[in-house]
Amino acid sequence: MKPVTSQEVKAAAKRFGADLVGIASVENLKDLPPRQNPRSIFSRAENVIVLGRMIPRGEFAGIERGTEMDHSFQIYGFYGTEDNFLAKITYDMTIWMEAHGFEAVPLFAYDTVGEPVGIPVAEGKPAPNVILPYRLMAQAAGLGETALNGLFLTEQFGPRQRFAMLVTDAELEADNPFVPHICDDCGACVRECPLHALDAEKAEPAGLNGLTRPVAARDNDLCKRCRNGALQTNYGRFQTVERIAAACGRACIAALERGGRFGGTYRHPFRSQEKPLWKIDYLGEVEK
Numbered sequence: 001m002k003p004v005t006s007q008e009v010k011a012a013a014k015r016f017g018a019d020l021v022g023i024a025s026v027e028n029l030k031d032l033p034p035r036q037n038p039r040s041i042f043s044r045a046e047n048v049i050v051l052g053r054m055i056p057r058g059e060f061a062g063i064e065r066g067t068e069m070d071h072s073f074q075i076y077g078f079y080g081t082e083d084n085f086l087a088k089i090t091y092d093m094t095i096w097m098e099a100h101g102f103e104a105v106p107l108f109a110y111d112t113v114g115e116p117v118g119i120p121v122a123e124g125k126p127a128p129n130v131i132l133p134y135r136l137m138a139q140a141a142g143l144g145e146t147a148l149n150g151l152f153l154t155e156q157f158g159p160r161q162r163f164a165m166l167v168t169d170a171e172l173e174a175d176n177p178f179v180p181h182i183c184d185d186c187g188a189c190v191r192e193c194p195l196h197a198l199d200a201e202k203a204e205p206a207g208l209n210g211l212t213r214p215v216a217a218r219d220n221d222l223c224k225r226c227r228n229g230a231l232q233t234n235y236g237r238f239q240t241v242e243r244i245a246a247a248c249g250r251a252c253i254a255a256l257e258r259g260g261r262f263g264g265t266y267r268h269p270f271r272s273q274e275k276p277l278w279k280i281d282y283l284g285e286v287e288k
Helices: 007-016 055-064 070-098 134-140 221-223 247-257
Strands: 020-025 047-054 104-108 144-146 152-154 161-168 198-206 213-218
Touching: 007 020, 007 070, 020 134, 047 134, 055 070, 055 247, 070 104, 134 144, 134 152, 134 247, 144 213, 152 161, 161 213, 161 221, 198 221
Parallel strands: none
Antiparallel strands: 020 047, 047 161, 104 161, 144 152, 198 213
């Protein structure tokens, strides 16, 4: 069996349509608890390949203006991107790895710690489901960091991407873990949340050991009531709240672009400084 290199793995992923590819050494993740550890799923794992697909900037336009909420972002920025585009890339990459003689376990990047669906099948094993914390996997793969608002940022797209993972037994040269520097704690996400669901005063460190940064406390019950671009997911996604297009996520995009802190230039700025932001409060009323 001929070994594959990290360069070959990344080139294959890009051919299949990935916009971001990073490789995280399982050794850098060994301190994770069993319920979050790649080797709980695949004991022979050596690396986690993290794949990212960008969310086009234009999918936020209707939500940013409060005129189109249920089509572009939901289909092309969330469900369609994860369930179709990114799933196909991950499947093709899994087949490619197996064709080269290696196993690879494809996994969605669920935004949850998971919910047990049974009892441990043997003493010392975690109860299913084991779900990998994709933010830690992506940081370990050198792709980015978790911001003050809890969203994951990359240098290429800010918060505009979705992830999937492959846990593999291939011995690859891993990327260096990402050292946080994108988010500067400007607080735009906290200020622009109409429901005041984020509390920077109660921030706690998040990220890999030694490479953490503060993440604001978040009231999930308030997020569930958000009508400012947040999406309440279904049981298949553990009824979590999708927030990239919500007020906090869009505030982050606008702030990063103004500060020139991630890649990409566009003809027009993401947010006009001339028009007031629309906001819907806790009771569902438009703020004046």
